Amino acid sequence: MTIVAPTEEQQALRGMLRSFFAERWPEEALRTAAGSAHGHDAQLWKAMAEDLGLHGLAVPEDLGGGGFTYPDLLVVFEEMGRALVAGPFFASIAMASTLLLALPDRDAQERLLPGIAAGERIVTVAAVETPTSWDATRVAVDATGTGGARTITGEKLFVLDAEVADVLLVVVRTEHGTGVAEVDTAAPGVRVEPMATVDTTRRQARIVFESSPARLLAPDHDATPAVRRMCDLAGVALAAEQVGGAHRVLEMATAYAKTREQFGRPIGGFQAIKHLLADQLVSIESARAALGYAATATVTGTGLPVAASVAQTLCSEVFSAAAETNIHVHGGIGFTWEHQAHLYYKRAVSSEVLLGRPRDHRARIAAHLLASPETA
Amino acid sequence: MTIVAPTEEQQALRGMLRSFFAERWPEEALRTAAGSAHGHDAQLWKAMAEDLGLHGLAVPEDLGGGGFTYPDLLVVFEEMGRALVAGPFFASIAMASTLLLALPDRDAQERLLPGIAAGERIVTVAAVETPTSWDATRVAVDATGTGGARTITGEKLFVLDAEVADVLLVVVRTEHGTGVAEVDTAAPGVRVEPMATVDTTRRQARIVFESSPARLLAPDHDATPAVRRMCDLAGVALAAEQVGGAHRVLEMATAYAKTREQFGRPIGGFQAIKHLLADQLVSIESARAALGYAATATVTGTGLPVAASVAQTLCSEVFSAAAETNIHVHGGIGFTWEHQAHLYYKRAVSSEVLLGRPRDHRARIAAHLLASPETA
C-alpha cells in the first residue's frame, strides 16, 4: 500500500487556490450564493474557468483541457471544500466530465468536453431514482428507440445543480444494460423541479421527463463500467471536498477555542475541549491519509473501487463529526444563522449521504474483503 | 412505565449484605476461590445459606424458602456482583431454582427446591449447544424414552459451575417440544469437562452424556415457556450483578483518581478523567434504572421479556465499559495480576455474552417494537 507525496506543482496549485478563494470567495459571496435562487456565482465560475482553467484541469489537452492528472484536480476539490464554494463545479466536473471521459464515445467527448472545460457549458448527471438510497446503477427509466436517437419518460431524483445546467447526462436502461443519454435541459418534456435542500450551496432537483428526446451515448455499449467509474472518481473528489471542509472547521474551532474565554481562561485550555479537538485531528488526518490512498489509486487504477469506498466512508464520517464539533465548541453562537458553522455542517451531512452512505460503502468493502482476504 | 422504589426491607437487606461480604469475602478469599480448582468457597456458601437464608429467599415458604419477592433476591445479586462473589449461586439460584419454579412439576419442586434453598444441593442448568451463541431453547439433544424415565446422549456447552453441582437440569428435545431432564452429575455416562475460562470466579464446563439416565420433569408439557422465563429472570439477576459490579469499579476508579497524583495534582482533577468518570456515572445510573424497570416487571409480569432484554443490553455494555475504564484510570497498575481491576473486567466481559450478547437482546426488542410500536 502506497501513498504518493504531493508534487511541487500540486503544492503551488494549492497555495494559488487558497489565495484565489480567499480573495474571490469572501463570506458575503458565499452567503449571497447560498441565499440566491440557484446557488451559483457566475462571475466566480468565469474566473475559475478562464483565469485558472480549473474546469478542464484533468481533461486531455486534445479535448480542450489542461491534461493534468486526477490527483491534481483533487487539490482543487479539497480547496473548494475548504472554502465551501457553491455552484455546479462538482456536478459538471467530478460527475459529468468524468462520466464522459469514461464512456467510449469520442464524438460526445468532442461535442461536450471542450465546453465543460471552458466553463461555458454546465452539465450534470441524472441517475438516482430510489428516494432513500443513492445508487446510480439501479435505474428503471427506459430509453426507448434504437441507436443514438431515443426518447425517455420518467423521473430522476437528487440531480445536482440541474437548474443551472445546460445538458443532462441521464442514466437509463437500454438493450445493453445501462446507458447514458444526453438530454438538453431545454428539450421538450423536460421539467426541472427544484427540491428544498439542507445544504443551499449545492442544489438538488427532481427531473421529470415526458417523451423527451435524448441522444444515447456509446449506444452499442453497456455503460455500467463507465457509471461505476464515475461514482468512484466522483467519490474521491467528494472525499477531497470533505477533507478540505474538515480541516477548515477544525481550524475555526481551534482558533475560537484559543480566544474565547470562560471561567477566566481560553476554553481551549480546558482538557475537555483540548481532547475533543485532538480527537478531531486524529480523525481528520486519518481521512486525509485515506484521501491520499484513494488519490494514488486513481492513477495506478488498482483497487480504485475499494480505495474510493475507504475514502468515502472515512471522509464522510469525519467531516460530519468535525462540523458538529465546530458548532459545539462555538457554543450558542455556533448554531446561529449568522455564523458560518452551520453552513459547513449542512454541507457535511448532505455530502455524507450524497454518493452512498458510509454504511453502503462499507458493505462494498466487505464484499471485496470477504471475497479475497488480504494476507499479511 | 413505572419503577418501584426500594422497600425498607430491601434497604436493610442491602446494608446487611454489604457488611456480610465485607467481612466474609475479603480479597484473599476471592483470590483463593478464583485460583482454586472449582472457584467455590464452601464455607461462605454455608454461611450464606444457613446464617442468611439467601439461597431460598425467593422460594415459597412451603418449599423450604423464605417467600420473599424476586426484587428482594435481586438485591442479593447486586451485592454479590459488587463483591464479586465466586461460586455457583447464580447457577443454582438464578437459573436452576427459577427453572424449577417455572415448571409445572410439583414433585420435582418438592424433591429439589428445599435442598437448593438450604444450600445443601447445588443444581445447574445445561442448555446451550451452539458454540458461538447462548440460546437455551435451540437444542438438539434428545431425551429418548417415554414418560419420566429417559436416556440422553449428547453434549452441552458453557454449563455454569458444573464441577461442583450435584444435579443438572438438562434442556432437551422431547415429543412435546422442549423438555427439562434431571440428571445426577454422578450418574453413569455423565462426563464433566472443565473449560478454561477468562473469568475464574464463575466456571464453565462442557458436559458429555452417553446414554445417561435422566428423569424428564413435567413430562406432559412443552417446557419452552419455563425455559424462556428462566432466561428472562436469570437475565435480570445477571443485570443486577452487573449493576453491582459497575458501581464498585466506578468507586474504585474514583477513589484512585482522588489520591493518585501526576503532574503535581490528583489525576481526578484533570478534566479528561473527570469527564470519563462522569460519563460512566451516567451509564451506570441508566443501567440501574433499567434494572429497576426490569425488577418491577418481574412482579407485575407485564412485558418481562422486553424489560429483561432492556436491562441485559444496557447493564452488559455498561459494566464492561466501566470495568475497562477502571483499568485505564489505574494506569499501569490496573492491568497487573495483583490488582483487582482485571477480575472485575473478566467478570464483565464474560457476563456480557453469558445469556445472549447485547445485540441479541436488541434483536428481541426490535421484534417486539416493530410488532407493536409504543404510541405516545
Add this chain to the structure above:
Amino acid sequence: MSGLEEFRSRVEAFLGARYPRRPEMLRHGQGDDSLVGAAFRDSDDEVGDLQRARDYQRELFDAGLAWLGGPVEYGGAGLGAEERRAFAEIVRRYDVPDVNGLLVGQQIIAPAILAHGSAGQRARLLPALWSGELVGCQLFSEPGAGSDLASLRTRARRTDGGWRVDGQKVWSSGAHLAHVGELLARTSPDPASRTRGLTMFLLGMDSLGVTVRPLRQMTGTAHFCEVFLDDVFVPDDAVLGEVGGGWAVANVSLNSERDNFGDEGANLFIRLLDRLVLLGQEIGATEDPDVRDRLADGYIRHVIGQVLPASLENAVPEVAAAGASLVKLFATDADRRLAQLALDILGPALVADTGAWGTYAWSRVLLGIHATRIAGGTDEIQRNILAERALGLPREARSFQGGR
C-alpha cells in the same frame, strides 16, 4: 373512589370536553407531517402557538389544573407527585396546545419567585405566570459569558427609587414575546466580588430602553433573542431576593430548568421514535438488522428516559442531587443517536425534499439537536457538575454551577 381516581376522572372530563383525543395508533402518512411543535421545540408560528397556549393555560388555571404542585394561596392546587404523574399521563392522550412558550415563566422563573420573592411579588406574579397571563423570559447569559455566569458584565446602578441597567443579554428564549424577564445583573462594581456582586431583577419587558432582537438559528427560525438594555429603569420593588444575592436566586432557576428538561425531553423522544419506526416500516428499512438494532437502542433509551428520574431519586444523595445533569446528558445523547439513525434510514431524502410525507421533516430535527447540547449548560458543564458534586472529584481552578 380514591382521591387519585377522582382526580383522574376530573382531568379526563376537563380535557375530554375541550380537546380531541389523539389517535391510539400513529399512522405513517396521516395528518401534519411536521415534527416541529408536536415533537420538537422549534416552531414556525410562535405567535399563534403562544396565544393558543395562553388560552389553554387560562382554562387549566380556572379549573385548578394548572399548577398542580403549587401552594393554594398563589393559585396552585397543592397536589402531590402522584397527581402530577397522572395528569402528565392523561394529557398526553389529548391533542392540547403546546405550552412550551410558557415553560420559562412557570418552570424557571416561578420557582425563584416562590423561593426568594417578596409577599407582593408572589401574590402578583405567581398566579399571573401560571394562568398564562404573563409570559416570562430568562436574562442570564451574555455574549462574553455563556456558561460562565460569574463573569457577567451587565451593570445595574443605584438611582432614585430603583436602578438603571446597561448591558446586553443573549440566548434568551422567547424574549421577543415575553412580558417579564428574570434579569441577572452586576450591582457591585468590584470585579473581584464575582458572584457576590450579582442581583436578580424582575424586568418589565416593555420598559423604556429594552430592545429585543430575535437571533435566527441554523434551522432558519428565530426562537432565541439578544436583548439590549440601554439605561433601563427598574424600580426597587423589582429586585428579586437580596441585593447582592442574585447568585442564589439564579441557582434556583437553573436547577429547576435542568429538572424540567428531563420530563419534557422524554415525552418528545417517544414521539420521534414512533414516527421513525413507522417511517422505517413504510420504506422497508426495518428489514435491515442494523436499523432494527438501532431502533431497539432507541426504544431502550425511551424506556430509560421514562424511568431514570424516578430511579435517580433512590440513588445516593450526592448523585440524586446532580440528577438533572445526568438526565440531560443521557437525553442529548439519545437525541443525537436518533437523529443519526433518521439520516441513515432516509439518506438523501433527509437532506433534499422528495415531497414524500414525513421524510424531509427530519432535517429540522437533525439541525435542531445541536442546540440541546449547549442550551441549559453544555455537556461539558454537566459533566463537571457530575464529577465534582456526584463523585466528589476535585473542582476546576475556578468552577461554577449552571448554564444557559
Add this chain to the structure above:
Amino acid sequence: MSGLEEFRSRVEAFLGARYPRRPEMLRHGQGDDSLVGAAFRDSDDEVGDLQRARDYQRELFDAGLAWLGGPVEYGGAGLGAEERRAFAEIVRRYDVPDVNGLLVGQQIIAPAILAHGSAGQRARLLPALWSGELVGCQLFSEPGAGSDLASLRTRARRTDGGWRVDGQKVWSSGAHLAHVGELLARTSPDPASRTRGLTMFLLGMDSLGVTVRPLRQMTGTAHFCEVFLDDVFVPDDAVLGEVGGGWAVANVSLNSERDNFGDEGANLFIRLLDRLVLLGQEIGATEDPDVRDRLADGYIRHVIGQVLPASLENAVPEVAAAGASLVKLFATDADRRLAQLALDILGPALVADTGAWGTYAWSRVLLGIHATRIAGGTDEIQRNILAERALGLPREARSFQGGR
C-alpha cells in the same frame, strides 16, 4: 538492476535460504492457533523467543541487514527509507523469529546513544544492540510517576569514579532478560529543578544491588518488571549525555518509541484482521450485515494504519512532528474495535474454551489491548501532545511530554 532491486533480491536470497515462506493464503484451522507471538506481543515462552530472536539478529547483522538506516561505522547499512520499506515488505512473507524482545534496545535506547552517546558508548553499544548481543530495557517509569517523568524520585549520588543509585522503577518491559538498562535518575536533590535535575545512565543489569521482579499482568504472563535499585554503583563513563541533561536524552527515546509503535502495530493488526475474517467465514458470521460492516471498518483501519505515517510526513509541520501520538491514538482505537468485534462474533466461545481452533485464543487479545492504551503514554497524554503541539492550544498548568 537498480540498487533497490539488487537490495530486494539480496534480502530474498538471505531469507529464502534460512526461513520458510509463510503460506500465501492464511487458512482457518491451519498451524498454531495462538494469536500470541505471531500477531500479539505477549508470549508464554519469552526466554526461547528471545534466544531465537538474538540468533536471527546476529545473522542479519553479519549480512548487513540488521540496522538498515544506521551509520556504517557502527554496524549500520547506511540505507534509505525505500530499502527499509522493501525489507519490511519482504520479511513479512517469511516465517522469521519474532524480534520483539530486541526492540527496546534497538528502537528506544540506540537512538538515544546515537544522539547523545560518547564515541566509546556508540562504538561499543550500537553494534552490540543491533547484533542481538546485548538486550536492552528502559528504566524510566516509577510507581509514583507513571506518565509524569519530571517527578522521578530515583536518586543517583556522586561517589568515587561514579554514582550510587537508589530507587525503584516499574513497567520495564523485558528487564528480567536484559543486559543493559537506560536509567533515568535524579542527580540534583533540589525538587524544584524537576527536569534539569535528571541524568541518564546506561546501567549494567548485572550490577550489584539490581533486583528485577517480573510483574504478572492480567493476561497471566509477566512481561513488565519492577526493578529495585539498592545502592547500585554506576561508573562515570556510563552517563549518557550530560549530567543534568537526562531529560533531552529521554525525549529522544520516547519519540523513537512512539514512532516505532505505528509500524509494529500496523503489522500486527492485519494479521489479527485476517484471522478474524477467516474465523467469521468459518463459523458463518460473515452473513451478518453488522459483522460485515465492522470487518469492513477493520479493513479501513488496516489501510489507514499502513498509509498514515507516510501521509503525516506531508502534513503541516506541527502536526507531522506530533505524528507518532496521532498514530498511537488511531491504532489503539482500531485494536479495541477489533477485539470487541471478536467478542461479538465469538460470544461465549471467547470467554470459555470450547476447544475449537483459533477461538479462545482471542481472549488473550481482548485482555491484552488494555496495556496498549497505557504503555508508551496514555491516551490522555497523547491527546495533550496533539492539542498543545499540533493545534497550539494552551498548555496544562504543568504539562509534560512523554510516557511509559
